[in-house]
Amino acid sequence: MLFCFSCQISEPEPEPIPPQNHEKEKIAVNQEIIRRENADVELIAKRYNWKLTQTATGLYYQILNPTNGKQPQPKDIVKIKGSIMLPDGKEIYNSNVDGLKEIIINQSGEPIGLHELLTVMHAGEKANAIIPSYLAYGISGDGMKIPAASSLICKVELINVK
16 A cells, blocks of 8 residues: 655745835926926026026927917917027037928927927017926937937927918
């Protein structure tokens, strides 16, 4: 006769580790990013001697030559010229090199901050603006020309609105 015995020691199941809520830390990090960007905006405005207005979303802009031209609405097609730079002065767009840019308001793939700037402008106006990173390409950048968490400095002329 053959007897087989198996001993199985059962260990108690470990208690699951509850997920940690990092919301407070995330909020604190985002607030610090915004605080630093606001400090950078002040330095940039001082460097260029710009008198900027801030929108509710955080876009900073200055209209240089107010007109009574048409103001863009969602889905309008606008044509712009000018330049867009990083805070270090590196140019990422210049209409003299890259040509005029055509944008469909609230539909084209440009940063939301650029769309917002264009909707506060009128045809024929020129504006200076600083678009904070959260209205530009965010904390990841665009993966090509624009680094993570970069504000954009814009000098734009709204040529026409269709």
